[in-house]
Amino acid sequence: MKxxxxxxxxxxxxxxxxxxxxxxxxxxxxxxxxxxLGGMIAGLVPIIIERFTRSSLKKPLVISYFIFLIGSQLxxxxxxxxxxxxxxxxxxxxxxxxxxxxxxxxxxxxxTPASREGMSRSFVLLFLFSVSVxxxxxxxxxxxxxxxxxGTTTQxxxxxxxxxxxxxxxxxxxxxxxVIAFNKR
Numbered sequence: 001m002k003x004x005x006x007x008x009x010x011x012x013x014x015x016x017x018x019x020x021x022x023x024x025x026x027x028x029x030x031x032x033x034x035x036x037l038g039g040m041i042a043g044l045v046p047i048i049i050e051r052f053t054r055s056s057l058k059k060p061l062v063i064s065y066f067i068f069l070i071g072s073q074l075x076x077x078x079x080x081x082x083x084x085x086x087x088x089x090x091x092x093x094x095x096x097x098x099x100x101x102x103x104x105x106x107x108x109x110x111x112t113p114a115s116r117e118g119m120s121r122s123f124v125l126l127f128l129f130s131v132s133v134x135x136x137x138x139x140x141x142x143x144x145x146x147x148x149x150x151g152t153t154t155q156x157x158x159x160x161x162x163x164x165x166x167x168x169x170x171x172x173x174x175x176x177x178x179v180i181a182f183n184k185r
Contacts, residue, residue, distance in 0.1 A: 092169045133169065
């Protein structure tokens with residue numbers, strides 16, 4: 001069932017973004033047809049991971065991944081929600097949660113069920129939160145590097161933008177980490 005959900009979401013998103021790609025290609029909207037092309041590739045990532053690792057991804061990770069893709073690519077870039085001042089910060093909050101779900105997946109793959117039995121809620125919370133914050137830091141390093149090496153303007157607000165993004169990443173990760181840690185059996 002897990003792989004079926006991944007396949008349905010991945011192929012649906014791929015097909016939808018392929019339609020966006022064609023629409024914007026024929027409209028000669030270079031920026032947005034590139035987003036459509038990137039969306040097609042991004043939509044297949046969960047299937048590729050499952051095929052490569054020969055195991056299913058957990059539902060919360062897959063669902064949060066597609067919520068993030070819809071928010072960033074479809075709504076943010078194609079429908080221009082990034083022009084709303086709060087949209088980027090909201091997506092950073094979502095990405096913090098997404099990274100916490102990815103950290104849970106990583107924890108489950110790197111530990112045995114017996115070792116997870118002895119893990120305290122505080123350890124799970126701290127691990128998930130820390131990985132979320134680290135993911136946010138890596139993203140901000142990427143934005144800084146792109147701005148300085150490629151001349152982009154991803155950190156338009158400078159320090160205020162960076163700190164707002166890191167705080168949002170941290171809060172999103174903390175929220176998911178708390179929910180997971182306190183639902184731990």
